[in-house]
Amino acid sequence: MATLLEIENLQTHFFTSAGVVKAVDGVSYTVDEGETVAVVGESGCGKSVTAMSILRLIPWPPGKIVGGSIKFDGQDLLQLTEEEMRNIRGRDIGMIFQEPMTSLNPVLTIGLQLTETLMAHTDITAKKANERAVELLGMVGISEPERRLVQYPHHLSGGMRQRVVIAMALSCDPKLIIADEPTTALDVTIQAQILELMKDLTKRLGVAMIVITHNLGVVARYADRVNVMYAGRIIESGSAQDIYYNPKHPYTLALLKSVPRMDQARQAKLDPVDGQPPDLSQLDAGCSFRARCRFATAKCAQEYPALEKVSDTQYAACWEKDNLEEKAS
Amino acid sequence: MIKYLIKRLMLLFPTLLGAAILVFFLLRLVPGDVCEIRLAGTGLYADPAEIELCRKDLGLDQPIFVQFFQFLWGYVTLDLGKSMWTGAPITHEISLRFHLTLQVALMSTFVAIIIAIPFGIISAVKQNTWIDYIVRWFAIAGIAMPSFWLGILIILGLLIGTQEFFGEPWMPPIQFKPIWEDPVWNISQLIWPAVATGYRYSAVATRMTRSALLEVLREDYVRTARAKGLVEKVIINRHALKNALLPVVTIISIEFAFLMGGLVVTEQVFNLNGLGRLFVESVGAQDFNMTQQLVMLVVLIFVMMNFFVDILYAWLDPRIRYS
Ligand SMILES: Nc1ncnc2c1ncn2[C@@H]1O[C@H](COP(=O)(O)OP(=O)(O)O)[C@@H](O)[C@H]1O
Ligand SMILES: [Mg+2]
Numbered sequence: 001m002a003t004l005l006e007i008e009n010l011q012t013h014f015f016t017s018a019g020v021v022k023a024v025d026g027v028s029y030t031v032d033e034g035e036t037v038a039v040v041g042e043s044g045c046g047k048s049v050t051a052m053s054i055l056r057l058i059p060w061p062p063g064k065i066v067g068g069s070i071k072f073d074g075q076d077l078l079q080l081t082e083e084e085m086r087n088i089r090g091r092d093i094g095m096i097f098q099e100p101m102t103s104l105n106p107v108l109t110i111g112l113q114l115t116e117t118l119m120a121h122t123d124i125t126a127k128k129a130n131e132r133a134v135e136l137l138g139m140v141g142i143s144e145p146e147r148r149l150v151q152y153p154h155h156l157s158g159g160m161r162q163r164v165v166i167a168m169a170l171s172c173d174p175k176l177i178i179a180d181e182p183t184t185a186l187d188v189t190i191q192a193q194i195l196e197l198m199k200d201l202t203k204r205l206g207v208a209m210i211v212i213t214h215n216l217g218v219v220a221r222y223a224d225r226v227n228v229m230y231a232g233r234i235i236e237s238g239s240a241q242d243i244y245y246n247p248k249h250p251y252t253l254a255l256l257k258s259v260p261r262m263d264q265a266r267q268a269k270l271d272p273v274d275g276q277p278p279d280l281s282q283l284d285a286g287c288s289f290r291a292r293c294r295f296a297t298a299k300c301a302q303e304y305p306a307l308e309k310v311s312d313t314q315y316a317a318c319w320e321k322d323n324l325e326e327k328a329s
Numbered sequence: 330m331i332k333y334l335i336k337r338l339m340l341l342f343p344t345l346l347g348a349a350i351l352v353f354f355l356l357r358l359v360p361g362d363v364c365e366i367r368l369a370g371t372g373l374y375a376d377p378a379e380i381e382l383c384r385k386d387l388g389l390d391q392p393i394f395v396q397f398f399q400f401l402w403g404y405v406t407l408d409l410g411k412s413m414w415t416g417a418p419i420t421h422e423i424s425l426r427f428h429l430t431l432q433v434a435l436m437s438t439f440v441a442i443i444i445a446i447p448f449g450i451i452s453a454v455k456q457n458t459w460i461d462y463i464v465r466w467f468a469i470a471g472i473a474m475p476s477f478w479l480g481i482l483i484i485l486g487l488l489i490g491t492q493e494f495f496g497e498p499w500m501p502p503i504q505f506k507p508i509w510e511d512p513v514w515n516i517s518q519l520i521w522p523a524v525a526t527g528y529r530y531s532a533v534a535t536r537m538t539r540s541a542l543l544e545v546l547r548e549d550y551v552r553t554a555r556a557k558g559l560v561e562k563v564i565i566n567r568h569a570l571k572n573a574l575l576p577v578v579t580i581i582s583i584e585f586a587f588l589m590g591g592l593v594v595t596e597q598v599f600n601l602n603g604l605g606r607l608f609v610e611s612v613g614a615q616d617f618n619m620t621q622q623l624v625m626l627v628v629l630i631f632v633m634m635n636f637f638v639d640i641l642y643a644w645l646d647p648r649i650r651y652s
Contacts, residue, residue, distance in 0.1 A: 095557075106647070116567075
């Protein structure tokens with residue numbers, strides 16, 4: 001499969017009064033056409049900032065993409081004008097956000113919010129756009145789609161709203177969908193339904209997808225590849241199999257140990273790894289995970305390990321990656 | 330919804346009753362009455378017998394509760410009574426001035442809206458740029474500047490400006506003519522007080538528009554709109570503004586209600602014979618009847634404005650369903 005998205009050494013920093021927050025600091029990964037790639041990691045590790053950087057929606061001030069490139073479909077998004085970028089948003093790249101309760105506009109009808117994306121990017125007539133909206137709502141499993149068009153978001157449940165958001169993201173037949181924790185805010189039973197729906201639709205329509213989550217368990221069954229993120233960097237990447245059965249980074253290992261199960265309420269969110277993530281404005285030259293790492297050596301304090309190949313499909317950024325198994329036992 | 334609105338309307342009655350009690354008894358706490366002022370107000374000696382006669386004539390000699398119930402009964406039967414000062418029917422005195430005050434209030438509100446909304450939007454969208462600073466400065470100046478002073482400045486500015494440009498000074502007309510008699514005359518007289526008060530009232534609304542919009546622009550659904558690739562104009566006008574308008578509507582309608590009763594100083598400066606002046610005169614003359622009815626009128630306007638705002642809310646925000 002051809003590469004659709006290629007992020008290289010992306011750096012997005014926030015210039016705050018407390019210092020420069022290096023929210024994303026050298027992230028590289030690729031997404032092939034039609035592929036589902038997961039990005040996992042604790043809260044605050046820079047997953048959302050990476051996603052918003054792809055769409056170039058980082059608010060300045062205080063945030064700014066200070067380095068790297070984002071090649072999408074042959075062009076570097078960071079070189080586009082604002083207008084060219086706007087044409088990509090919503091048309092070629094659809095976005096699904098975490099909070100279905102707040103990500104739809106409360107005072108506009110579902111129909112308007114669905115059709116406006118179409119109207120903004122194509123020459124479609126209002127009537128045709130309405131027909132398309134009905135079709136989209138049907139596609140995401142919403143009953144009585146015609147009636148929904150004139151309803152407002154507060155008439156729908158959280159799961160329904162997220163279906164509407166998915167329909168919105170799919171409306172212009174995008175090549176890529178970025179879903180930022182699409183199910184975190186939903187009930188457990190609904191979570192599975194929504195994930196199934198997204199998997200089904202992306203496979204059927206051949207859309208590539210980046211799924212952001214902090215739940216490795218959820219992702220294992222939906223993603224082709226997984227990128228594990230820690231403190232603004234990718235620290236391990238590989239196929240879902242690699243990550244699940246053969247992790248090569250101590251952080252991944254720790255994450256896997258306390259994977260929340262689907263039958264647990266989301267309130268029972270475990271802090272998966274002992275200790276606190278580092279302050280992103282105070283990073284030094286060493287490995288950012290070493291303070292919480294039981295495998296850490298003197299070397300880890302001096303130099304950040306590069307993301308290196310461990311197998312054809314798997315990469316890890318750890319000085320001890322080859323010694324994990326014997327040390328763990 | 331309808332049920333709620335009817336319930337709201339019903340609240341009008343206890344509110345009016347409370348206002349009636351308050352104004353009636355508070356007025357009578359002040360020593361003296363209209364008869365003393367009329368007959369002895371100049372400081373000359375007045376015949377106590379004559380004062381007594383005057384009181385009897387106006388019904389002021391009756392027990393206070395009898396007077397109160399006469400006032401209430403009159404109000405309920407829409408017989409507002411006569412001015413104790415001029416003897417003219419109060420309905421007549423008020424209707425003479427009501428449309429002038431209403432027109433100035435409407436025009437001021439209009440001026441306030443056309444200043445506040447665009448300036449508030451620009452200021453929020455261009456937050457922390459020089460445009461924002463100018464707008465904020467302009468708004469603070471409006472709050473700091475008393476509108477009568479601005480009124481005097483406007484009159485002076487008109488006199489000096491026209492003198493410079495046309496060689497002879499021009500003054501807005503002094504005599505009031507209703508808009509249906511002579512629209513040009515009417516507008517050229519009333520536009521100046523409307524600008525003076527409208528500017529002042531725009532200041533609060535501008536700041537409100539700015540802060541409400543800034544808040545809304547941080548909302549998730551605005552981020553969603555951006556991610557859909559909409560142009561900034563649509564994001565502001567369609568997605569943000571309608572959500573930001575609720576507090577602005579509240580401020581503007583409260584201000585409108587204030588304008589209907591509180592244009593005292595501006596009317597003085599521009600020599601307008603409106604409700605504000607009637608208010609001051611009736612209080613000065615201890616014309617209880619007139620003051621009472623004016624207060625009742627302002628209370629009625631306030632309640633109706635609240636009612637109107639409720640309806641507007643439901644229209645702006647589909648989540649609001651009164652029950
Ligand atoms: N507007 C902002 N100003 C300052 N810091 C920010 C801002 N947005 C995000 N950050 C920082 O960027 C880091 C990554 O955030 P985010 O990408 O939202 O994390 P997550 O992985 O949970 O999605 C966080 O530490 C956060 O403090
Ligand atoms: Mg996030």
